[in-house]
Amino acid sequence: MNIPLNRHSNILDFSLSSLLRRKSKNLSLLVVYTLIIFVIASLIFFVQALKREAAQLLKEAPDMVVQRMVAGRHDLIPAAYGEKISAIRGVTSVSPRLWGYYYDQVFGANYTLLVAEGKPVEPGNIMIGAGVARNQRIQASDMLTLKTSANEALLLTVQGIYPSSSELISSDLIILSAEDFQAMFNLPPGQNTDLAVTVANPREQVTVAAKIAELFPDTRPILKSEILRTYDSLFEWRGGMIVVILAVAVLSFIIFAWDKATGLSAEERKEIGILKSIGWETSDVLLLKFWEGIVISLSAFLTGVVLAYVHVFFFSAALFEHALKGWSVIYPQFRLVPVIDVYQLTVLFFLTVLPYTAATIIPAWLAATVPPDAAMRS
Amino acid sequence: MHLFRHLPPLLLCLLLSFSAAFAAPATSPTPSAKDKCPVCGMFVSKYPDWVATVTFKDTTTLFFDGAKDFFTYYLNMQKYTPARKQADVSAISVNDYYTLKPVDARKAHFVIGSDVYGPMGKELVPFGKLADAHAFLKDHKGKMILRFSDVTPRVLKSLE
Numbered sequence: 069m070n071i072p073l074n075r076h077s078n079i080l081d082f083s084l085s086s087l088l089r090r091k092s093k094n095l096s097l098l099v100v101y102t103l104i105i106f107v108i109a110s111l112i113f114f115v116q117a118l119k120r121e122a123a124q125l126l127k128e129a130p131d132m133v134v135q136r137m138v139a140g141r142h143d144l145i146p147a148a149y150g151e152k153i154s155a156i157r158g159v160t161s162v163s164p165r166l167w168g169y170y171y172d173q174v175f176g177a178n179y180t181l182l183v184a185e186g187k188p189v190e191p192g193n194i195m196i197g198a199g200v201a202r203n204q205r206i207q208a209s210d211m212l213t214l215k216t217s218a219n220e221a222l223l224l225t226v227q228g229i230y231p232s233s234s235e236l237i238s239s240d241l242i243i244l245s246a247e248d249f250q251a252m253f254n255l256p257p258g259q260n261t262d263l264a265v266t267v268a269n270p271r272e273q274v275t276v277a278a279k280i281a282e283l284f285p286d287t288r289p290i291l292k293s294e295i296l297r298t299y300d301s302l303f304e305w306r307g308g309m310i311v312v313i314l315a316v317a318v319l320s321f322i323i324f325a326w327d328k329a330t331g332l333s334a335e336e337r338k339e340i341g342i343l344k345s346i347g348w349e350t351s352d353v354l355l356l357k358f359w360e361g362i363v364i365s366l367s368a369f370l371t372g373v374v375l376a377y378v379h380v381f382f383f384s385a386a387l388f389e390h391a392l393k394g395w396s397v398i399y400p401q402f403r404l405v406p407v408i409d410v411y412q413l414t415v416l417f418f419l420t421v422l423p424y425t426a427a428t429i430i431p432a433w434l435a436a437t438v439p440p441d442a443a444m445r446s
Numbered sequence: 447m448h449l450f451r452h453l454p455p456l457l458l459c460l461l462l463s464f465s466a467a468f469a470a471p472a473t474s475p476t477p478s479a480k481d482k483c484p485v486c487g488m489f490v491s492k493y494p495d496w497v498a499t500v501t502f503k504d505t506t507t508l509f510f511d512g513a514k515d516f517f518t519y520y521l522n523m524q525k526y527t528p529a530r531k532q533a534d535v536s537a538i539s540v541n542d543y544y545t546l547k548p549v550d551a552r553k554a555h556f557v558i559g560s561d562v563y564g565p566m567g568k569e570l571v572p573f574g575k576l577a578d579a580h581a582f583l584k585d586h587k588g589k590m591i592l593r594f595s596d597v598t599p600r601v602l603k604s605l606e
Binding site for chain 2: 158160268269270271272274279403
C-alpha cells in the first residue's frame with residue numbers, strides 16, 4: 069500500500085523539478101492554456117447568469133397580457149374590455165396597466181414610465197431607477213422635470229431611488245401616479261396601455277386566450293409561455309454567437325495542445341533514453357509524463373476558472389459586456405448573481421484536461437518503447 | 447374616484463373568498479412531498495392542481511392525484527384500506543378546475559369525456575358550480591355532467 073504511493077510521490081517530485089528545469093517553455097504553455105480556459109469559462113458563467121436573470125425577471129410577469137391592435141400596431145385598450153374579459157370563466161383577475169417610454173432630449177436617454185400597481189406613489193411624486201438618477205445626477209427629494217406631450221413642464225419630486233440590486237430591471241424606470249401619467253401623455257380617460265390577465269389554471273390559458281381573441285378580434289393576447297419562448301430564442305441567438313466564440317476557443321486550444329504536447333524535443337527524447345537506461349520502466353516514464361501533463365493542465369484549468377469567476381461576477385464580465393448586453397444609453401450597472409453550472413464545467417474539464425494529458429502521454433509512450441541506446445544516440 | 451374604481455374588484459374578491467370558504471371543507475390539508483396516491487402509487491404533490499383529499503374522523507388524510515383515483519378508492523375501500531369504511535369519512539374535497547380551490551366533492555359537479563387529461567389520463571373534472579361545469583363541457587367537448595352519487599364503478603371503467 070505504502071510502496072506504490074511512495075513511487076507516485078517520487079515520480080511527481082521528479083516531474084515537478086523537470087518542469088522547473090524548462091521554466092520558460094512551461095510557463096508560456098501555462099499562460100496560453102490559462103487564457104483559453106479563462107475565455108471559455110467566462111462565456112459559460114456569463115450566459116448562465118444572464119439566463120438566470122431573465123428567468124427571475126419573468127417569474128413576476130403576468131400569465132397573459134392583452135394588447136389592442138390598430139392597423140397592426142399596439143394601441144390603447146379601453147377599460148371596458150377588461151370588465152368583459154374578467155367575466156370569462158377561468159380568469160381570476162384582470163388588472164389594467166399604464167406604461168410607456170419617454171425620450172429625454174437634454175440627456176439623450178430613454179426612460180420607461182410605469183404606473184405601479186402595488187404601492188402607487190402620490191401624484192407629484194416618483195420613484196426612479198439608479199440609472200435615471202446617475203443620468204440626471206439627482207438624488208432622493210430632488211425635483212425632476214419631464215416634458216408633457218403638450219410641451220408643458222411637469223415637475224416631479226423624487227421620493228426614492230431603487231436599490232442597485234435590482235438594476236437590470238429598474239435601471240431606466242420611473243414609477244409615477246396614474247394622474248401624472250395621464251397628464252404626461254394626454255391620455256383619454258378609461259384607456260390603458262394593456263391588460264394583465266391572471267388565469268388560475270395554466271391548462272386553461274390557451275382556451276381563455278382563444279375566447280379573448282374571439283370576443284375582441286382587435287386584441288392580441290400574449291401568453292407568458294410565448295414571452296418565455298421569445299426570451300429563450302433571444303438567448304439562443306446570443307447563445308449562437310457564443311457558440312461561435314466557443315468553437316474558435318476550443319479549436320485554438322486543440323491546435324495549441326497538439327503542437328505543444330505532441331512534439332517531443334530531441335532533448336526530451338534523450339532524457340527518456342537516459343531514464344530507461346538507468347533502470348526506469350516504460351510505465352514509470354509514462355507516469356512521469358502523465359504527472360507533467362496533469363500538473364500543467366490542472367493548474368491552468370483551476371486558475372482559468374477562478375479568473376473567469378472573478379471576471380464575470382466581480383467585474384460584471386467587463387470584457388464582453390458591450391457586445392452582449394444591449395444598446396441603450398443607460399447601461400444597467402449590476403453585479404450578476406453567481407451561478408455555477410457544474411455540468412458545463414465538467415464538460416469543459418473533460419474537453420481540456422483529459423485530451424491534453426493524453427496528448428502528452430502518447431508521444432512519450434512512443435519514445436519510451438524505443439531501446440534506450442537508440443533513443444540516446446538519436 | 448380613486449377609491450370607487452377599486453371597489454368593484456375588491457368586493458368581488460371578498461365575495462369570492464367568502465364563497466370559497468363556504469364551499470370548501472373546514473380544513474383542506476396540502477400533500478407533503480412524501481404523500482403517495484393509495485390507488486396508483488404516484489407522488490401527489492407533483493400535481494397540486496388535481497389533488498383530491500379524503501379526511502377521516504380520526505383526522506388522518508389521504509391524497510389522490512385526481513378525482514378518478516379518489517372514486518376508485520372510495521367505491522372500493524375494502525381493497526385499499528380494509529380497516530376503514532365510508533362511514534368513517536368526515537370530509538372529501540376536490541379542486542375546482544377553474545379556481546383550483548378545494549370544493550366539497552359531495553356537492554361538486556364532474557365532467558367526463560372532455561379533452562382535458564389529468565396525470566392519470568381521462569379524468570372526472572370537478573367544478574363547484576353547475577354553470578362552470580356547463581361552460582367547460584361546451585369549451586372542452588365534454589360528454590356528461592355527473593353528480594357525486596352518479597359516479598359508479600361502471601363510469602370509472604369507461605375512463606380507464
